Amino acid sequence: MPETAGAGRRFSLLVATMFLGLLLVLANRAAAQEDADTVRLDGRALFSVSSSDSLRAEERARRVEQRLRVLVRALETVPKAAVEASGDERIVVVAGVRITTVSPIDAEDSLTDIDTLAGRWATAIETGLRDAVDRREGFGGGFFADTMAALQTVLSRAWSSVISVVPRLLAAALVMGATLLVASGVNRVLVVFFKRRIADKTLENLIRQLSYYSLILLGVLIAADALGFSPGALVTGLGLTGLVLGFALKDILSNFVSGLLILALRPFEIGDQIVVGPTEGSVERIELRATQIRTYDGRVALVPNAEVFTSRIVNNTADPxxxxxxxxxxxxxxxxxxxxxxxxxxxxxxxxxxxxxxxxxxxxxxxxxxxxxxxxxxxxxxxxxxxxxxxxxxxxxxxxxxxMGLPLPEPDLWRVAPAHLDEWKTALSWRDGSSHPAQGHKDE
Missing domain, CATH: 3.30.70.100 (Alpha-Beta Plaits)
Known part of the structure; x- marks a missing residue:
């Protein structure tokens, strides 16, 4: 049961770490961006554009789509798309409107020469415009065609995202699953090794936890790379938001650092009987968040490591x-x-x-x-x-x-004796039948 609970806590920490890492990357825009995006008209793919020096692929594709939508509403018939040369670039023009620019990087990414690629884009644009004009002249007119086009665009992009993201999620899940298996296997191997070679439970606990969480961190970085995030960007995102996290998670980080210091400095070891504040008992586990103490009445107390490290500790079993x-x-x-x-x-x-x-x-x-x-x-x-x-x-x-015949102490029994015993005897002697001391003195 303790091993199951420990595995559950480790898995929860793993999930929280992954989620936090992804949020950091997204919040700091440090994730790797896609180098290409698809230009669509009425939800139908026409061609893909690459990122330029000034624009990302997504922004570039949205600009081309906006020009095509305006042109569809303005044209009744679609003229032939023309390709104009401009230095190293080619420009696709329809009805005098510059639709897009074909750059050498586009041709390089498409594994062809720039003139061939410009001709393909011109043909795709021309065909797409004609189909879009025909749809608006059919059933429902332009309003119905625009509504269906918007719906199809949303669905197409969602499906493209699913196709792009799901394989990465599966790859990341496989990586994390393999990481958990490897980390658990290494943990078991260390248990067997320490059991046979070294009997120091505290040292075993330190090495096991450091190796386990190091493997988990490595798995998180590999999984982030599988999701499309650069490990370097992930580390950069962690660094950029480290100050904010330091304030927000100061208690967690304090417990973590205190746990490492306790395991390294070893003011007590597993099995020692200690007193920490109002808690007294035997140390069962030293984790990176809290120290588990079994009190003498059988209860389990989890004392945060920051409290343990800064409190006065009495180690009753430091000496044998x-x-x-x-x-x-x-x-x-x-x-x-x-x-x-x-x-x-x-x-x-x-x-x-x-x-x-x-x-x-x-x-x-x-x-x-x-x-x-x-x-x-x-x-x-x-x-x-x-x-x-x-x-x-x-x-x-x-x-x-x-x-020895000595009486044991009886705290409820007290004997009181006067300080001047002879005077008290004389004063009380008249009670035994003799004359009162005062009367005898008077007769004389």
Whole structure:
């Protein structure tokens, strides 16, 4: 189940990354533009034009289409299209109107010479104009013909876009699918490698995540290229909008950078028992967004890495052993020397208390009604072992007190004694049958 959830989170991040990248490219107009576009009249393709030094192919095609639409409304009969030479270029003219210019780049892209291409364009324009004029003289007249022409133009362009985009989308989907398979395969190989060679879970987590997301980023760049976007333009778009994204996604980026720093600096490792603010438990995962901590009552807490990195961290298991302390209160009549020796031996015999570290018994406080003793010992730093050993130590201390006949502290029972006991006895002696002190003094 955790692996499935992790895969789902990684896939969601992948989709978000791709979507963000495409939006950046489109927003900054950094995507690669098409080098050719089709000129249409009433939705019917006539010929394709290439981009020129001053105009993109799309703008150039729309200008030619606008001239043809105006010319259709003005002509009743279509004269023969003529081709005029103008330096290295050729101009197609119909009824004295310059329709388009054929440039050497157009001929080069069409793999032919400029005169042959100009003749083809002139024939296509002439045929297209005649068909358009005939349609407007038929059923429904010009209004019906213009309406159908607009509809057919929209449908033709939509279909051309589908034909152009769908293969690219499929190619991008195949690239991302293959990338996910490769990244998952590499992830599994690393798991097996670390399991057999290296037992450092934190290092394994760092290398696995870096390799996984590096492969995903590579797949995104290849998929963007398959969609027609230049990887260089994608990177440029990311750079141009980096400042805006820095403000908009500062929390996400802060968690990401903090995750990398935690994995690199390693203030704690997977399996350590730590305290971060109000959260205490065992570290289960260190991801690039959050650190997963299993609390001692079985709940899972996801603490953002930025909060973890900037908070005060107490690592209870940074060292394998940990010191424990138990406070004990005894009366002033207690034989302290005998009690200290008995406590040292009793605590040292507890299972879990380390033999190579001495048990210490110190006097912490001389209170008004009791002496406070601090019994110190060393044990395993894991919480389960520490808590159990501390409990056993308290139980042995209670048994030692009982064996020595010493009363255990009773905080609800207090004994109050007057400061001048003899004067109080004299003052209260008349209650036992003797004369009142004041009366005896008067008789004398």
């Amino acid at each position: 052993i940990r010191r424990g302390n138990v406070l004990l209160q005894v009366g002033y009549s207690t034989d302290l020397d005998a009690l200290v020796e008995r406590l040292r031996g009793s605590v040292a015999s507890v299972q879990g208390v380390l033999d190579d570290r001495p048990v210490t018994v110190r006097i912490d406080e001389l209170a008004a009604d009791a002496i406070t003793m601090n019994i110190g010992f060393w044990t395993d730093s894991l919480r389960s072992d520490y808590k159990q050993t501390t409990s056993d130590v308290r139980r042995h201390i209670a048994s030692t007190m009982e064996d």
